[in-house]
Amino acid sequence: MHLLNADLHSHSNVSDGTLSPQALAQRAHAQGVELWALTDHDELGGLAAARETALDLGMGFLTGCEISVSFAGETVHVVGLGFDAGNAALAAGLAGIRSGRRERARRMGEALAAAGIPGAFEGALRHVGNPDLVSRTHFARWLVEAGHFAETHEVFRHYLASGKPGHVPHDWARLGDAVRWITEAGGVAVIAHPARYRFSPSAEYALFSEFVAHGGRGVEVVTGSHTAAEQLQYADTALEFGLLASRGSDFHSPAESRVDLGTLPDLPGRLTPVWGALAARVQRA
Incomplete structure (x- = not known):
């Protein structure tokens, strides 16, 4: 079948x-x-x-x-x-x-800067195809691109998952x-x-x-x-x-x-x- x-x-x-x-x-x-x-x-x-x-x-x-x-x-x-x-x-x-996503992304950038990683919001925007949809994945791609991690899954584990320094609840x-x-x-x-x-x-x-x-x-x-x-x-x-x-x-x-x-x-x-x-x-x- x-x-x-x-x-x-x-x-x-x-x-x-x-x-x-x-x-x-x-x-x-x-x-x-x-x-x-x-x-x-x-x-x-x-x-x-x-x-x-x-x-x-x-x-x-x-x-x-x-x-x-x-x-x-x-x-x-x-x-x-x-x-x-x-x-x-x-x-x-x-x-x-969608209207809440960009402000959340700005706060994520601020949280990552406070954790010692400045420029993340601007970096994430370089990976965005739709300006209304800035997501954690875009931050993860920039952090890999910038050499902080080898792959996006590591970024989530260390910085973007719930309870981690770059996570912003919404x-x-x-x-x-x-x-x-x-x-x-x-x-x-x-x-x-x-x-x-x-x-x-x-x-x-x-x-x-x-x-x-x-x-x-x-x-x-x-x-x-x-x-x-x-x-x-x-x-x-x-x-x-x-x-x-x-x-x-x-x-x-x-x-x-x-x-x-x-x-x-x-x-x-x-x-x-x-x-x-x-x-x-x-x-x-």
């Missing part, structure tokens, strides 16, 4: 990836992806170019974005798939999230608002890479319970940051909460990402893929 090579989580330089939407679509196609979604952080600006290139190449395409959410003291990401990209409420909600969207924006725009809301969050079992149960109560319908089971054991764990979570299962590399950059587009293992066969529920929303040439 042919298993669909779907990659429903990736980032372009419209948020914190390094490739243009067009180049990202071309790379996905070259890697054998058959159904692809661009899911830039809190931003829809790359979707039109991504869609045009994907359809020209013969790939199926789903609209996507990754919304930043604050929940129980952690930043959680909710992926939206298959929504109407022209929905006004969704666009307004994402614009509200209030993102509420979980219920993010799910509502996606679902009212006709899409499906998916909890991204759940193993990355530092929740206790009870807090994680609360996250999934509230997510479902708000109308969330999916969870990423197979993703670039999940180990084989974590894939099995969140397959069980999907079954426990009656959630659709998603698959996405979370690809950002050829030089940085652990997993390339289209190269993830298949979803476990006992799960219901999210793309089945989105069949009517898949765009094709």
